[in-house]
Amino acid sequence: MDQIKNWILENPTIYSIAKFALIVIFVLLVIQFLRRFLRKNIPDTSARYKSQKGIEFIGYTLLIILSISYFTGNIKDFTLAIGLFSAGVAFTLQELFLSIAGSVYIFVVKVYKPGDRIEINGIKGDVIDVGSIYTTMMEIGQWVSSDNYSGRIVKLSNAFVFKGAIYNYSQDFPFIWDEINLPIKYGSDIELAKSLVIDIASKALAEHTASSKTQWKEIVNKYYIEDAQIDPTLAITLTDNWIQFNLRFIVDYKKRRFTKNELHNSILKAFEGTNGKVLFASTTIELVKIPEIKVDINK
Structure with a gap:
């Protein structure tokens, strides 16, 4: 023991570093213990996630304060130490600091949170974790269609x-506008086709329309934005080959593909039940004249 004491007295720097390492290990163990305790005892997923992130933030902040205080010897030197430290490494670690x-900006301003569907830097997906350095997303799209x-x-x-820019599909207003185009053959009963499409859309989208109207009122009160058409609308365009129906509607951002499939199936069955009064169109080509071909066999 005397030899160890003498060695420690002769090497104060090593002793100081070892003591600091023990403090860091102790704080990290406490953080992990609290995270496991919260994970086992909080049944609500959202509350459990937020509480664990809060423990991590408090623990790492405490470590930074302890580190600066330990090596400066006085908590009053905290501001000066931060300034010197930042000046020394700001250039090399600017991306990390950013x-x-x-x-912190995401947490304070509430740009997005786990569970939101966002698009950022050309990447679209559902946020599954927001860490101190990275945001983790489950990717949507790329080589697969729809959402x-x-x-x-x-x-x-x-x-x-x-x-x-950050595109948030679910913050404040978890609905998006979508549309489908229907080619209707010339000569069809257009009024009947219009009534069928609007009736099908109104019934299929009744739940989305009712929910979105309530939340849209909150958006109008919160932001400087004009009121919008929530109910399904139908616009008609005359083209060279058919009459194009453009159906515009509002839908839950997570049910876009399912809703479009339901609308297409219902409209197809309704048109087939008109006994030929309403028909879908396809691209048609009319040959006006075939040029003459002259062949001289002797030559």
Whole structure:
């Protein structure tokens, strides 16, 4: 023991580093213990996730304060130490600092949260985790059509919240406008076709329309925005080949593909039940004249 004491007295720097390492390990173990305790004792998924992230944030902040206080010897030197530290590493770690600042910005301003569907830096997906450096998303689209998962998990730096636009599909107003185009053959009963399409759309989208109207009123009161048409609308365009019906409607952002499939099936069955009064059109080509072909066999 005397030899160990003498060695420690002769090497104060090593002793100081070892003591600091023990403090760091202790704090990290406490953080992990609290996270496991919360994970086992909080049944609500959202509350459990937020509480664990809060423990991590408090723990890491405490570590930073303890580190600066430990090596400066006085908590009053905190501001000076932060300034010197930042000046020394700001250039080499600017992306890291920007990511950390981005995580604080996301949390405070509520840019998005786990469960939101967003598009950022050209990547679209559902947010499944917001960390201190990265946002993790389950990707949507790419080689698969519509709003289906591709199966890839994407980690994106939080710094991107300062570098471009962020499209949020679900914040404040979890509905989007969508449309389908229907080619109707010339000579069809257009009034009958219009009534069938509007009737089918109104019945199929009744739930989405009613829910969206209530939430749209809140959007109009919150933001400087004019009122919008929530009920399904139908516009007609005359083309070279057919009469095009453009059906515009509002739908839950997670049920876009299912709703379009339901509308197409219902409209197809309704048109087939008109006994030829309403027909779908396809591209047609009319040959006016076939040029003469002259062949001289002797030559």
